[in-house]
Each structure stands twice: as C-alpha cells, then as structure tokens.
Amino acid sequence: xxxxxxxxxxxEEIRKLKIGDEVLLSGTMVTARDQAHKLMVEKKPDFIRxxxxxxxxxxxxxxxxxxxxxxxxxxxxxxTTSSREEPYQADVIKEYQVRGIIGKGGMGEKxxxxxxxxxxxxxxxxxxxxxxxxxxxxxxxxxxxLEEFGTPEAFWVIEVKDFPVVVTMDSHGNSLHKKxxxxxxxxxxxxxxx
Amino acid sequence: xxxxEHILELIRRASTDLPPDVEAxxxxxxxxxxxxxxxxxxxxxxxxxxxxxxxxSTPICQDTGHVIFYVNYxxxxxxxxxxxxxxxxxxxxxxxxxxxxxxxxxxxxxxxGNNIGKNAPYITxxxxxxxxxxxxxxxKGGGSENVGVQYKLPDASLKAGRDLEGVRKVIxxxxxxxxxxxxxxxxxxxxxxxxxxxxxxxSKKTFFRKMDSKNENPVLAEFEDRLEKELNSLGIGPxxxxxxxxxxxxxxxxxxxxxxxxxxxxxxxxWAFRRKTMIVKSNGEVEYDx
Ligand code: SF4
Numbered sequence: 001x002x003x004x005x006x007x008x009x010x011x012e013e014i015r016k017l018k019i020g021d022e023v024l025l026s027g028t029m030v031t032a033r034d035q036a037h038k039l040m041v042e043k044k045p046d047f048i049r050x051x052x053x054x055x056x057x058x059x060x061x062x063x064x065x066x067x068x069x070x071x072x073x074x075x076x077x078x079x080t081t082s083s084r085e086e087p088y089q090a091d092v093i094k095e096y097q098v099r100g101i102i103g104k105g106g107m108g109e110k111x112x113x114x115x116x117x118x119x120x121x122x123x124x125x126x127x128x129x130x131x132x133x134x135x136x137x138x139x140x141x142x143x144x145x146l147e148e149f150g151t152p153e154a155f156w157v158i159e160v161k162d163f164p165v166v167v168t169m170d171s172h173g174n175s176l177h178k179k180x181x182x183x184x185x186x187x188x189x190x191x192x193x194x
Numbered sequence: 195x196x197x198x199e200h201i202l203e204l205i206r207r208a209s210t211d212l213p214p215d216v217e218a219x220x221x222x223x224x225x226x227x228x229x230x231x232x233x234x235x236x237x238x239x240x241x242x243x244x245x246x247x248x249x250x251s252t253p254i255c256q257d258t259g260h261v262i263f264y265v266n267y268x269x270x271x272x273x274x275x276x277x278x279x280x281x282x283x284x285x286x287x288x289x290x291x292x293x294x295x296x297x298x299x300x301x302x303x304x305x306x307g308n309n310i311g312k313n314a315p316y317i318t319x320x321x322x323x324x325x326x327x328x329x330x331x332x333x334k335g336g337g338s339e340n341v342g343v344q345y346k347l348p349d350a351s352l353k354a355g356r357d358l359e360g361v362r363k364v365i366x367x368x369x370x371x372x373x374x375x376x377x378x379x380x381x382x383x384x385x386x387x388x389x390x391x392x393x394x395x396x397s398k399k400t401f402f403r404k405m406d407s408k409n410e411n412p413v414l415a416e417f418e419d420r421l422e423k424e425l426n427s428l429g430i431g432p433x434x435x436x437x438x439x440x441x442x443x444x445x446x447x448x449x450x451x452x453x454x455x456x457x458x459x460x461x462x463x464x465w466a467f468r469r470k471t472m473i474v475k476s477n478g479e480v481e482y483d484x
Binding site for chain 2: 184
C-alpha cells in the first residue's frame with residue numbers, strides 16, 4: 001500500500017510511518033549535499049529555515065538547465081549517497097525541525113537517534129532513476145548559494161509531485177538496512193559453512 | 195560521415211538506451227517479485243525510468259560513469275587518430291548532456307569539465323585481421339565501482355582456499371558486503387588469476403557478455419548458475435530493501451596465475467548496466483549491437 005504525504009508535514013503524521021512503507025511525496029523540499037550541510041551546522045543560516053521546517057532534505061546533486069522561458073529545470077535528479085552527511089545530519093534535523101531525509105544507502109546510528117528524538121524519517125529513493133525523478137520535480141522555486149557552491153551543491157528549493165520513496169529508517173529506532181544486513185549475514189554464514 | 199559522429203551516437207545510445215537483454219532480465223525480476231511487495235514497486239519504477247530515458251534521449255542515470263572503450267581496428271589505421279576522434283566525441287557528448295563531467299584530477303581536485311584527462315576516457319586497442327573497426331563501450335557507474343573488491347587467496351577469515359570453492363566463498367562475501375550500495379540488483383563480474391591489475395581488467399571485461407549467456411567453459415557455466423541462485427538467496431533485493439533478486443547475473447573468467455599468487459577480483463555493475471558495440475565498415479556502413 002502506498003501512502004501519500006503532502007509537505008510540509010506534521011510530526012504526528014511522520015511518527016506513524018514504519019520501515020518498509022512506500023510513500024509518494026508531494027510539495028516543497030530542498031536539495032542539500034556536503035557543503036550545504038557543513039554550512040547549516042557551522043553558520044546556521046536563516047534563509048533556508050522557512051523551507052526546511054516540517055519539510056524534507058533531498059541528498060541530490062542535480063543536472064539542471066534553463067529552459068526557453070529562462071526558468072530552471074531539473075534534467076536528471078537521482079539520489080546521492082547519504083553516508084557522507086552522517087556527521088552533520090542529526091544536528092541539522094534538530095536545528096531546522098526537518099521531518100525527513102531522502103537519499104540512498106541509509107545512514108548511521110547518530111542519525112537514527114536524531115530521527116527518533118526530533119520525529120523524522122529516512123526516505124530511500126531508488127538509485128539510478130535520473131530521468132524519472134527529474135520528471136517528478138514539477139517546479140524549481142528558489143536556489144540559494146548557487147554562485148558559491150556550484151550547481152550540484154547549491155540549495156535547490158523544489159516542488160515535487162508523487163516522488164516515490166521507501167521508508168528505511170523510522171522515528172522509532174528501526175532500520176531496514178540493519179534488518180536486511182543481519183539476515184543476509186546469517187544466510188552468508190550458512191552458505192560458507194562458517 | 196566522420197568517425198566522430200558515429201562515436202557520438204554510440205555514446206548517446208549507451209547512456210540513454212539500456213540494452214534489451216538487461217531490460218528483459220529486469221522485467222523477469224519484476225515478474226518474479228511478490229505481488230504488492232516493495233521489490234515489485236522498485237522494479238516497476240526502474241522499468242519506467244528505462245523507458246522514459248530511451249524516449250527522451252536523456253541519461254538513464256545522472257552518473258554516466260567511467261567511460262571505457264575497447265577498440266579493434268584493421269591494419270593501416272592509426273591508434274592516435276582514432277583517439278582524437280574518440281576525444282572529440284566525448285567532449286561533444288558531455289556538452290549535449292549524454293555524459294556528466296566525471297573526470298577529476300585527484301591532486302588538484304579539479305574537474306576537467308569535459309571527461310578528458312589522463313586515462314579518461316580509458317581506451318584499450320587491439321589490431322585485428324578483419325577489415326572493419328569495432329568499438330565496445332561501457333559506462334561504469336561510480337557507486338557500483340566502489341563496492342568492487344579484490345581478494346588474495348587463501349583467505350583465513352572466510353576459510354577460502356585456492357580453488358573454485360574458495361572463489362565461491364569470496365564472491366558470496368563480496369555481494370553480502372555490497373548490500374544495496376552499488377544500486378542492486380547488480381551483475382557480478384569475476385576475474386580469477388593474473389596479477390592484481392590484469393585480474394581487475396578481466397573481471398570488468400566480462401560485462402560485455404549478454405545477460406543469461408552461457409560460459410564457454412562448462413565448469414564455469416555450472417559454477418555461474420549455482421552462484422546466481424545462492425546470491426539470490428541472500429535476500430538483499432533491489433537497493434537493499436530485501437527481495438528475491440539481488441543479482442541479475444554472474445560472469446566468471448579465469449587466466450593463468452603466478453604460482454605464488456591467487457587473486458580473485460569481483461567487479462559490480464549496477465542495474466543501470468550500460469554497454470554498446472558498434473562496427474564501422476570500410477564502405478562507411480555502421481552497425482550497432484548491445
Ligand atoms: S551505481 Fe547507482 S547511481 Fe551510480 S551509476 Fe549505477 S545506478 Fe547510477
């Protein structure tokens with residue numbers, strides 16, 4: 001069963017999500033990668049605050065172009081590996097009251113704890129869906145730090161429609177990554193006779 | 195038409211048009227997934243993405259990978275001239291967004307911006323006895339390259355000795371460690387023997403094989419079938435969400451080793467398995483294959 005969620009979203013609604021839930025996200029979210037996370041932890045800028053409150057951060061370095069009308073357009077927008085933000089993520093979630101992170105590969109213990117404390121989840125997008133996910137970005141609303149950070153690292157404020165993700169870390173301390181890892185390690189031991 | 199134009203078209207096809215054999219294998223994974231499962235939904239969006247990329251002529255994945263060419267050319271052609279054509283095509287393909295700029299100088303940290311650099315693109319030449327030129331192109335994703343690994347047998351922690359049984363154990367270990375990180379389901383390319391460098395090369399060259407193709411060596415053919423089943427019993431599934439399909443296929447090749455060494459290189463190709471072949475005949479006729 002697929003759950004539809006509109007952004008911004010309440011803590012209560014996010015706490016209802018469990019690992020393995022399939023979700024379609026619609027509304028406004030923000031892309032952020034390494035430099036953006038570093039900035040949010042070190043300088044705590046306010047310009048991004050209204051967009052992040054009760055919304056979602058997307059770990060993505062998009063390919064972007066300007067169309068004939070001079071508007072920005074996402075050409076390819078798959079998720080990037082999230083583990084690079086592990087040192088910053090829990091603090092960013094708390095500081096900006098973020099309700100979700102979208103990325104790939106999952107995150108570590110510190111983030112899992114942060115999700116539990118603040119009331120947020122980790123949404124896993126499917127890696128490699130460059131074209132499809134760019135099509136679900138219906139509008140680029142704003143961009144911050146484009147000059148300073150360059151296209152992939154800038155904060156892109158985007159509106160999405162039916163953006164497909166799977167909850168792999170919930171706000172109750174559960175991680176699908178841990179579960180799958182443990183089960184596969186068990187099976188590996190059987191196969192290897194260890 | 196000049197050679198550059200043909201190579202540009204080869205790159206466009208590789209980046210935007212997933213080979214039909216790979217697509218058919220993904221379709222089978224979709225069919226085999228349980229009704230209503232996350233696994234099924236993931237294969238569903240993957241297949242939709244493949245279709246969209248082909249229709250819109252946009253990259254299947256925004257990481258368009260390492261650009262790897264194997265070229266077989268007839269006597270009389272010059273390697274440096276072919277290299278010039280390839281470079282021009284790569285630069286243009288980057289401008290047209292078929293390729294993302296992926297060549298970074300590790301010392302300065304600077305991205306060359308056009309995919310040109312030392313060994314970028316990576317080209318291997320071979321002069322052959324035919325009268326036409328053949329280009330084999332592979333785009334190898336960075337995330338999947340990161341989960342590749344090389345073992346030195348024997349490996350005490352895995353109880354893996356210097357025989358096929360030992361090879362089997364390290365492959366199972368590599369795929370378990372990879373989890374979903376290389377954008378599973380992956381295709382596993384294995385090179386047994388050789389020195390460290392050649393071992394990796396052999397493992398990657400197997401990716402020019404087609405899905406479900408049978409190994410010419412009957413011992414390895416059986417070995418591959420067994421491993422595919424065993425790896426798919428790990429339950430890692432697409433993206434590591436859990437499921438029946440963890441790998442799409444297993445390709446193994448072996449080469450003679452030094453008596454003192456026994457390397458096994460495991461390369462991992464993400465589901466976005468991008469490769470194409472093209473031949474250009476002396477009369478200018480062009481043929482493509484996957
Ligand atoms: S590993 Fe994933 S993100 Fe990287 S090229 Fe492959 S599909 Fe794309």
